[in-house]
Structure formats: structure tokens, C-alpha cells
Amino acid sequence: MATLNRLRKIFTHEGALAARIDPLAQLERSVMSCLLWESEFYEDGQTIGDRLAKLVEVIPAIDVARVAIQAKEDMRLRHVPLLLARELMRTKEGRAQAKGLFSRVILRPDDIAEFLTIYWKDNKDEPLAKQVKRWLGDSFRKFDEYQLAKYNGGQKAVKLRDALRITRPKPSDEAQAELWRKLVKGELATPDTWEVELSRGGDKKASWSRLLAENKLGGLAMLRNVRNMTKAGVADKAIRAGIRGVKAGRLLPINFIASARHNPQFEPELEAKFFECFAGREKVKGKTVILVDISGSMDAALSAKSEMTRIDVACSLAMIGRELFEKLRVFTFSNSLVEVPGRRGFALRDAITRSQPHGGTELGKAVRLLPARDRLIVITDEQSHDSVPQIKGYLINVASNQNGVGYGQWIHIDGWSDKVLDYIVKYEATNG
Structure with a gap:
């Protein structure tokens, strides 16, 4: 009987024994690198979406709301926070989070329409909950005429004017009432955006x-x-002047890699802007090792429409690490452990991707062979083939696979924005 009562062992997709974690940790690992309903190397998008919905059912609503806000503000993901918001609206406890949640995850007018599309994905006749009507409708107050007009076009399943009619927010003054009337009547001034300019079919050189x-x-x-x-x-x-004038804002490090891939002649300007985004930070002291996963699964594209891969994401984080840590050595692992030259910027990206064939995922072997250090950071999709030792280190997970190995003594971090490295700095400042 004792044998029958043991917990069933779980494994990564590559066969290593995976850690068993609580539902909240499962939600975080599935959310923070998730492009909603996009298939990954090991799991299809629908499977990931269904898992998120089931996890929301068993996690306190306040924790789900926190994860949704973190995914939106720190990881800069657009769709998955809206899915979490929708799943929260299925319960009384979840609906109690509506006010604070919608104010944080609705950042553009089309987020309103996208949320309603997700809300009605399975049942077009489902009525909106009272809290959804009130606080989603209240989101319209954030936006001026330019913003509403900019995101009002396209072949969306739910139009902004429909969302306004359904949620029926009360205008704060006559000017706002007139703005919303123009939205409903289709009388908003045409915004001067690059999309509108190029759609006119004129001289593209002159337009740009x-x-x-x-x-x-x-x-x-x-x-x-x-x-x-x-x-x-x-x-x-x-x-070149346009690139130099770019404001980082909500850009991700990978955006610079994507642009440089197709525009090598502008790589110096793109690289300089990348460095500028992370300049001025005090270097983190100590000997740091960054270990980058370049196994075959890391070659998978981030989405069906993207040319960017998980390796590109890992490279962007390593590039930031070079600027952030005082004494840094960078290694890659697949079937072997290889140290890459101490380069910066795009040269470091090239050194990482070309360091060895992209084959297996022998993370355990690589960790055991690493030199002494004060700080170890592993960037991986966590689908190790061999067992991984329990040591003190940071493991950054850049995929949404259900099971992973980086728990126990490991400090596990999910996501691939620059915020994940900021977390390490804050963690060490707090914990000594």
C-alpha cells in the first residue's frame, strides 16, 4: 500500500526528473514566457491555454491578479494577462479584483476589444458581469481621440464602438460625451500614424x-x-537619426536583435541604442557565470509569425548581463559545455549561437563542470535530459512548458524581459 500512495514522479519532455511545484508556481512558469495560444517546441498553444484556465480555478484570486499585472507591466506581454483577467471574472472572488486589475492590464484601447473577444471565445451569448461592465467601461476614460482612432480600425471580432455601447460608461463631462459619440458614429479624426500614412498608397519614400x-x-x-x-x-x-531617437519605453531587448538581423548595415546604431538602454547602472560585484541553453528546442520560434527564437531571447539576456555584472564569464551548453569569448552586444550573440551544435540538453553535466563563481545564472527552457544537481543559483525559464527542473535550492525566475535580471539584483540586496 505504501508504494501505491507515493506521488507519481513527473519528468521534463527530455526525460529528467522534474520538480513538483504548487499551483501558483505552475501558473507563473506557464504565464511569464507565454504568447497566448502560440505553440512551443514541446507543447501546443491550446494545451498551455487550457492549463492556465484550470490553474486559475485553484489559486486565490489576489495571486492570479498579481501574476496578470506582473506579466503585463514587467514581462510586457499583451494577451495572456487578458486571459487571466477573463478567467478571474468567472468567480465572485475574481470579480472582486476587477477594479484594480483592469486599471493595470488595459493599457491600449484595443486591449478592451481583445479582452471581450477572449471573454466570448467559448460562448458568444454570455452576458458581461456587472463588475466587468463597470470597470472595463471605466477604462475608456484613459484614452483621448488620437488613441481611440489609432486602435479603432482593423478586422477585430469586437469593435471599440461595440465595447462602448455594451459597457456604457458614464462620461465625466460634455467633452468626453462628445468624444464617445464620435467613436460610436465613426466620426473620429483620422490619426496621423505610419499605418494610415502608408495605407494611402502614395510615395512611400516621402511618407517614411x-x-x-x-x-x-x-x-x-x-x-x-x-x-x-x-x-x-x-x-x-x-x-540612423531615427534609430538614435528611439525611446526604450516598453521595448524588449529582443526587439534590437530582431531589427539588427534584417538590417545589418544599421547594427552599430542599434547596438549603441541597446547599450544606452542599460547604461549608467552600477555594476554588480562578484564573479558571475551565465550558462545559456542552445539545445535544439531553443531554436523554436517564439510564435508562428515570429522569426525570433528562444535562443535569441537567451542571447538578449546574456547581452544585458555583460553590461550589468562586473566580472562575467558566459558559457553555453547542449551536449557539451563551451565558454564563449568575452564580447559585448551583438558580437556576444554571435559567439553564443555559433559556439557548438544545437543538440541535446545536458544541463546537469554542464552545471557540474562549471568553474567556481559567486553567482550562477542559467537561461534555459528547463527541459533537461539529465538530472540537475541541487545547488545555489538562479534559473531563468524562457518557455511555458508544464514541468521544469529549476526548483529546490535553485531560485526560479520565469520570463524574458530585462526585469528578470533586475529581480536578481533586488533579491541579493534584500537577502544579503
């Missing part, structure tokens, strides 16, 4: 040149459209 000269491009739009500007014949000088 004007938008650059008038600083009408946000940081992400600038980085994503460097290739389009080049194809249109925009002057290199203007493009």
Missing part, C-alpha cells in the same frame, strides 16, 4: 521621410520598419 522628420514613429514601429524604409529608398542618414 516625413514621419521620421516629424518624430511620428514610436520605438517599436521604428525598429520594425527599418527594413521597409530601406526598401523605399529613405536616406540612410535619416534612418
Whole structure:
């Protein structure tokens, strides 16, 4: 009978014994690197989405709300926080979180429409809960005419005007009432955005040149459209100036890698902007080792429409680590352990990806072979093939797979924004 009562062992997809963790930790590991309903190397998107919904059912609503807000504000994920918000709205305890939750996860007007699309994904006839109507509708107060007009187009399942009609927020004054009337009637002024400008079908070179000269491009739009500007014949000088003027804002480190991949001639400006985003920070003292997973599963794309991979994410974090830690050595692991040259920026990315063949996931062997250090940071999808020793270190998980190995004595961190390295600094300042 004793044998029958033992907990069933669980394993990673590669076969190593995985750690058994509580539901909240499961939610965090599945959320913080999740592009909602996008399949990953080992798991399909629907499986991940279903697991998130089941976990919300058994976790206190206040904890789920905290995870949703962290995913939105720190990890800069757009859709998965909205799914968590929707699942919370199924219970009385969850609906009690609506006021604080919607104020933090609705950052753009189309977040309202996207939330309602998720809300009605399984049942188009389900009525909105009273708290959803009130606090989702209240989100409209954040946005001016330009913002509403910018996100009002496209082939969305739920239109902003429909969302306004359904939630029926009360305008605070006549000006707001008039703005909302214009939204419903389709009379908002056409915004001067790059999407609108290019959709007019005019001279693309002239359009891009004007938008650059008038600083009408946000940081992400600038980085994503460097290739389009080049194809249109925009002057290199203007493009370089546009890159130099980028404000980091909600950009992720990987955005710079993506832009540089397609625009190698502008790599010096992109790299300089990357360094600028992380300049001025006091170096963290001590001997630090960063160990980067370059196994075959890390070559998987982040989403069906993305050319970026988990390795790109890992490289971006290693690039930040080079700027953050005073004495740093970087190693990669797959079937072997390899130290890469002490380079910075995109040169470090190249050294990591070319260091060895992208094969197996022998994390345990790699950890055992590492040199002495004060701090170990492993960046991986956690799907180790061999057993991983229980030692003091940080394990950054950059995928949403159900089971992982980096628990116990390991300090486990989920996600792939620059905030994960900030967490390490704060943790050590608090815990000595």
C-alpha cells in the first residue's frame, strides 16, 4: 500500500526528473514566457491555454491578479494577462479584483476589444458581469481621440464602438460625451500614424521621410520598419537619426536583435541604442557565470509569425548581463559545455549561437563542470535530459512548458524581459 500512495514522479519532455511545484508556481512558469495560444517546441498553444484556465480555478484570486499585472507591466506581454483577467471574472472572488486589475492590464484601447473577444471565445451569448461592465467601461476614460482612432480600425471580432455601447460608461463631462459619440458614429479624426500614412498608397519614400522628420514613429514601429524604409529608398542618414531617437519605453531587448538581423548595415546604431538602454547602472560585484541553453528546442520560434527564437531571447539576456555584472564569464551548453569569448552586444550573440551544435540538453553535466563563481545564472527552457544537481543559483525559464527542473535550492525566475535580471539584483540586496 505504501508504494501505491507515493506521488507519481513527473519528468521534463527530455526525460529528467522534474520538480513538483504548487499551483501558483505552475501558473507563473506557464504565464511569464507565454504568447497566448502560440505553440512551443514541446507543447501546443491550446494545451498551455487550457492549463492556465484550470490553474486559475485553484489559486486565490489576489495571486492570479498579481501574476496578470506582473506579466503585463514587467514581462510586457499583451494577451495572456487578458486571459487571466477573463478567467478571474468567472468567480465572485475574481470579480472582486476587477477594479484594480483592469486599471493595470488595459493599457491600449484595443486591449478592451481583445479582452471581450477572449471573454466570448467559448460562448458568444454570455452576458458581461456587472463588475466587468463597470470597470472595463471605466477604462475608456484613459484614452483621448488620437488613441481611440489609432486602435479603432482593423478586422477585430469586437469593435471599440461595440465595447462602448455594451459597457456604457458614464462620461465625466460634455467633452468626453462628445468624444464617445464620435467613436460610436465613426466620426473620429483620422490619426496621423505610419499605418494610415502608408495605407494611402502614395510615395512611400516621402511618407517614411516625413514621419521620421516629424518624430511620428514610436520605438517599436521604428525598429520594425527599418527594413521597409530601406526598401523605399529613405536616406540612410535619416534612418540612423531615427534609430538614435528611439525611446526604450516598453521595448524588449529582443526587439534590437530582431531589427539588427534584417538590417545589418544599421547594427552599430542599434547596438549603441541597446547599450544606452542599460547604461549608467552600477555594476554588480562578484564573479558571475551565465550558462545559456542552445539545445535544439531553443531554436523554436517564439510564435508562428515570429522569426525570433528562444535562443535569441537567451542571447538578449546574456547581452544585458555583460553590461550589468562586473566580472562575467558566459558559457553555453547542449551536449557539451563551451565558454564563449568575452564580447559585448551583438558580437556576444554571435559567439553564443555559433559556439557548438544545437543538440541535446545536458544541463546537469554542464552545471557540474562549471568553474567556481559567486553567482550562477542559467537561461534555459528547463527541459533537461539529465538530472540537475541541487545547488545555489538562479534559473531563468524562457518557455511555458508544464514541468521544469529549476526548483529546490535553485531560485526560479520565469520570463524574458530585462526585469528578470533586475529581480536578481533586488533579491541579493534584500537577502544579503
